[in-house]
Amino acid sequence: MLNIRYELVKEKKAKPDWDNLGFGKHFTDHMFIMDYDAGQGWHDARIVPYQNLSLDPACMVFHYAQEMFEGLKAYRTPDGSVQLFRPDQNIDRMNRTNERLCIPQLDKNDVLDALRAIVKTEEDWVPKKEGTSLYIRPFIIATDVQLGVHPSKSYKFMIITCPVGAYYAEGIKPVKIFVEREYVRAVRGGTGFAKVGGNYACSLIGQEKAEKMGYSQVLWLDGIEHKYIDEVGAMNVFFVLDGKVITPALEEGSILPGVTRKSSIQLLRDMGYTVEERKLSLAEVEEAYANGKLDEAFGTGTAAVVSPMGLLDTGDQKMLINNNEIGPVAQKLYDTLTGIQWGRVEDKFGWTVKV
Ligand SMILES: *Cc1c(COP(=O)(O)O)cnc(C)c1O
Numbered sequence: 001m002l003n004i005r006y007e008l009v010k011e012k013k014a015k016p017d018w019d020n021l022g023f024g025k026h027f028t029d030h031m032f033i034m035d036y037d038a039g040q041g042w043h044d045a046r047i048v049p050y051q052n053l054s055l056d057p058a059c060m061v062f063h064y065a066q067e068m069f070e071g072l073k074a075y076r077t078p079d080g081s082v083q084l085f086r087p088d089q090n091i092d093r094m095n096r097t098n099e100r101l102c103i104p105q106l107d108k109n110d111v112l113d114a115l116r117a118i119v120k121t122e123e124d125w126v127p128k129k130e131g132t133s134l135y136i137r138p139f140i141i142a143t144d145v146q147l148g149v150h151p152s153k154s155y156k157f158m159i160i161t162c163p164v165g166a167y168y169a170e171g172i173k174p175v176k177i178f179v180e181r182e183y184v185r186a187v188r189g190g191t192g193f194a195k196v197g198g199n200y201a202c203s204l205i206g207q208e209k210a211e212k213m214g215y216s217q218v219l220w221l222d223g224i225e226h227k228y229i230d231e232v233g234a235m236n237v238f239f240v241l242d243g244k245v246i247t248p249a250l251e252e253g254s255i256l257p258g259v260t261r262k263s264s265i266q267l268l269r270d271m272g273y274t275v276e277e278r279k280l281s282l283a284e285v286e287e288a289y290a291n292g293k294l295d296e297a298f299g300t301g302t303a304a305v306v307s308p309m310g311l312l313d314t315g316d317q318k319m320l321i322n323n324n325e326i327g328p329v330a331q332k333l334y335d336t337l338t339g340i341q342w343g344r345v346e347d348k349f350g351w352t353v354k355v
Helices: 060-064 087-100 108-121 197-201 204-212 259-270 282-290 328-341
Strands: 030-037 041-049 067-069 072-076 082-085 133-142 154-164 175-180 217-221 229-232 236-241 244-248 275-278 294-301 305-313 318-320 352-354
Touching: 030 108, 041 108, 060 133, 067 087, 067 197, 082 108, 087 108, 087 133, 087 259, 108 133, 108 154, 175 204, 204 217, 229 236, 229 244, 236 259, 236 282, 244 259, 259 275, 259 294, 259 305, 259 328, 282 294, 282 318, 294 328, 305 328
Parallel strands: 175 217, 175 305, 244 275
Antiparallel strands: 030 041, 030 154, 067 133, 072 082, 072 133, 082 352, 133 154, 217 229, 236 244, 236 294, 294 305, 305 318
């Protein structure tokens, strides 16, 4: 068991309007922190009042972005209990990201203890309305005070949490996606597979461009040939071509291995669909479209779970997908996955973990 010191608030904050939570706007009463120092390892785990940090402006994180993060949710089940969805997967990914960024490894059990402890402490912040949840953001920053370029010898691991509203408060609406051909998000040998802030910083420009043109997200192509499909926005992507489900393979290391992606592949196969993980070119999707065989396209991620694509603009043509409606594959996947996460559907894979 991770030894956690508790310093609890004397007075809790007023709770937000549960009907207007939005995403990432309201933070809870407490936060988890644990420090790392070379020679000492991770130490001084504590849950303290949510507060500002005081950091030297020369801290390495501000200059060379030695930083990583994770994202998962705690769900309120019909019996009033709270559960996590496959936290072991997030913890494994955290250590893969850490390895890539030269951040020290974390003990798996310690991170699970920390996740459970902070969610338990903030249990009254886990919302109860349909589709709502408590978003959990673990992250690590490099805190050495010096401007030399090499891995920091000290870090802070923190977990903050925020109640978030239903992603689809007005029902699932397909989104318009723009194929980005100028900028890329990741390259082979880079950090695409790691959850790091830097990947987001460099993708903002494409996102801005797409939004200005009236699209909600961009479809990223591979960084070398600009031919193969990587991801859509900050989600993994699935296409249903002629009844077969296809999602880009992870081998190149430029795609973030989503927990929702992995779970979706497993669930879809369990439902009897053929799912292929392989290279998928934009040309293949365009050809399927021309032959009337582009059945569905959707993104997957913790925030939206499943986000159907209604329109895909390649720059050469605007492809209308499934008449701008959610298709049967995406709908079935969404219902099953959200059913398991919120405890309404039997969890036959043993994916959920009670807090
Ligand atoms: C987090 C993330 C995803 C989705 O991962 P989940 O574990 O399913 O939430 C996909 N793409 C990118 C770039 C991400 O950062």
